[in-house]
Amino acid sequence: MAQRTRYRAPSASCSDPHRVGFGIRLLRLLVTGCPPDRKKKQVRITADVDGRLGAVRSPVVIDAEKLSKQSRALRCQAPKNDRKPASPFHPQAVKVPAPMDDDYGIVEYFYEHSGHRCGYCKSEASSISCGMWAHRMTAGIYDALLNRGWRRSGEYCYKPMMQKTCCCQYAIKLDVDNFKLSKSQKKILKKVHKFLASGKRSDAGEPDEKGDHCASPAGDSVMDVPDFSHKKSDVQTELKACDLNLTEDAATSGETEEAVASEPMDQQPPGKPVESSEVDTASKPEKTTHVPKKGLGADPNKPKCRKARDIRREKRLRKLSEGGGDLSPGREQALKFAKKPKNEPKSLEEFLFEPLPEDAAHKLEVQTVVSDGSSPEFGATFWQSWKLFERYQMQVHKEPASQCDKASYRQFLVNSPLQCDPKGPYSLGSFHQQYWLDGKLIAVGVLDVLPTCLSSVYLYYDPDYSFLSLGTYASLREIAYTRELRKLCPSIKDYCMGFYIHTCPKMRYKGNYSPSRLLCPETYTWHPIEKCRPLLDVNKYSRFEEDPQKGDENAVRNLDEVFVLFNRTVIPYRRYRRIKGDDDRAEVKEFASLVGRSNLKKLFLYRKS
Template sequence: MAAALGTSPTIVEYFEGEDFYRCGYCKNETGSRSNGMWAHSMTVQDYQALIDRGWRRSGKYVYKPVMNQTCCPQYTIRCRPLHFQPSKSHKKVLKKMFKFLSKGEFSRGNNEEEPMDSQMDDAAVDDFVLKSKLDIQSDHRPLSEDYNEVVESEVKEKEENLETKETKELNQSHAKREKLGSGEPSRSVKVVPSAPKPGKGADLSKPPCRKAKDIRKERKRQKLILKSQTDKLEGSQIQHEPQSLPSEKPKLNQPKSVEDFIFDTLPEDAAHQLEVRLVPVAFEDPEFKSSFHQSLSLYAKYQMAIHKDTAAECGEAEAENPPEGPDCGYGSFHQQYWLDGKIIAVGVIDVLPYCVSSVYLYYDPDYSFLSLGVYSALREIAFTRQLHEKTFQLSYYYMGFYIHSCPKMRYKGQYRPSDLLCPETYVWVPIEQCLSALESSKYCRFNQDTKAVDEERIKELDQLRVLYKRTVMPYNIYKKRQKGPSDEAIVQQYADLVGQTCSERMLLFRS
């Protein structure tokens, strides 16, 4: 929950590859391994470059899994919000929220869509984006297929209604005969429908029932005929009227966007009011300061209920380490979800030069029936699209890590279109191209170009920047002043992991 992004120069302490520790996903006691850095300060530009090389942050601790050694490789995943369309499962969550806000209706039953909590490792908080338990199915079918499903369901419904109607009429007939025969009010009598009379078949006055498959074939045939006629007509018009502009074809019904659901107008007598406030993580900000204690109480309630933390582990020091406030609109923010004047959830996000990065979500467990993990992710996607309208290059939504070897963590891959980061060449590859390889092996190189290499790999350490005895210097000068055993191997490991640009821009603290 703590923030570590600001505008001061980036100063980091690097920790050599840590020992293996307990994995929060497969529970292997010695299966997980990562490299880490403590960020005394960090700019948004440097953090953007680091997450594009597979790093993530938990407060001021920045870490990178050792992908080819850890038991559950964690691949950086990003969604492309500009092309995102909510799936059926996403729509279900959005409709559920609207129904709750407008009418106050909800179900506390077995809710498959409740957010899934990230597993908390001892050495590093392995995953920050709390989303959903639901194995969300992607919804990328053409409108015609959706229409086919409607037709099939209507045919089935009509058949069921017809059977129900006939059974009801039979029951009424039996009850009527019972009543007339006894001369007394009818009692509760179990009526077994009799078999239909011989020779009684379908109602010839109505068109025969057709299979949905035949309906689809007929509809496709009609479309082809219509298209052929339209093409001929347009060709004729072009031939005889070369100066006339072609008429615009009517637009097909566009699917509803995530904004259409989120910002749907509530009735005047709505049961609840939900407000989402964006608050910079800085104590000098009045709004952040005024809501801090309520936010902290919610954080403690969430951590104790979901992650079984003790009250001492949920103290103020654990909750916040605020940086300097961003001057240009980038940095760390809280998206506070206020329901009827009370905070029920807080999404911690980083607004970076090219993306919105989801860091963490904590919420009131009493409202888990609203699937706040899924809902907050959709709100953050909509927020990214909103920022893109004003800042063109900001066009991605980073969701943390995708862990294919852990089935419960695959849901992030259903916020599509999305890409996974190749752990060797650091290029983005559409997730559809990665899944077959991940089925065969936990660790994969996604870049199919066998000659491709890490373009940011560092060749010379001389220009790497070091902060030594409160003085900034290039590494070749630091080596001459260094006393004691050489640390070149550790510095080389750091440089390989952060890349050329960051190594020459960030300050590596050496004592």
């Protein structure tokens, strides 16, 4: 059945075929894009197709398939040399976003530059940032915003004003493929393994290095950002009444994400010696005429010889599995890495999944659940997660109980604007990674799985287990988890650790995860932290790009590239100005410069009616 739409008919006195024809073409651009074989969707868009502002007629229903025929007929009636001056309704002046496969976001920008409390230097009104409330956002859009210095706290996205704020916060990423363990990180992994195996606590319960509350990349305080939640309800109510259905024709969108096929794991570990007797014998010269008869060599039908240590290790795992015990993911990883290549250092996975004895004192399990409420595991453990968060905030960060209630927990660590998008063997969206020790929840890591990285949002844990350095241990587990996701989605290559603050000694630890890169605040390019540290030793704000001629390649050249959601309709900003004026031009200009040109095609700025 043909798609049907509602629009305002042109005025009866309007006989100009240019205006009527363009109005129909504009309406066609707004409502078409869904092929006939797709499921029928009712799209309600009110469009003024009359060339004269103020002409109002009763809405009529018209078949969308007839629009193209009517448009061609009206164009044939118009003189070819009759050119009209440019106007907001002229085809060259109006740009409509291409059809998208639900790949769009709706945000409300807050044009406020007042200072608020800084969680790092503890100043009361010196931390300055810009922010927006994300009513809807895809993982791909948020991934692109991370590359421009944005972070989220719940549904609120913020970006520090680097030249005005007290503590400059630089986005930091880690290349997981080339990650190298430090001596202190190896020490922590061995300490956790020793505790699980024997139950012995090391260092008499003292926290590791600077204190574990500041030893995790996910340790940024989410409570020290402006609270604009009171402004969300009004906007959300209007959006619920808005029937904004974007078409699902992903083939016509030039910005949609491409599905990535999974890569098979290597069947043969690197560094394995070549087992071929023929190569060596062929290279040796013959010394006598009586050459001994060659042996048949190893039987290819039989398994290759292995070290007795590896065989004993697999037997222990097999015995544990057959004896009725659960083969946890950690032990499965241990079985995978049982055969270690020669002359290679111990990898992160080998440290994490080192086999435990059969009579291990403790059992640690890591469970990843969706945090949007659709997961029954998350719903069943919500109370435990919240009480753990409350205890952590009150004891470690000295927060009052009023700021750690259930509503605050939902607002900052449960609610997320990211749409959970399961495609292929992996899922994009927000998750909670839970750490269970002997059936007791001791830590939770809040994660965002994005198309190119895994973003660590926050981590909280039981203070009674601070002797295990759970902050560092959890970050190492998340790096290994990122590597595992990379096997399913090769585009995931980075571990995003939030912000690096050079002027705050408690936040410099993030640079110990190597190799890390910092984001230049002017060109939005990534640079090795080793080259950035000398610059930050001189000035707290610094440009990392060495080329002085290079600028922001994703800068917005024209505000006409901005699309706004106004009166339940997505329209170009130029048309919005003709209706409401340009009093908010400075606000829209700042918003566009901060999110970048590529994001404006999918990110619609909400404007109140």
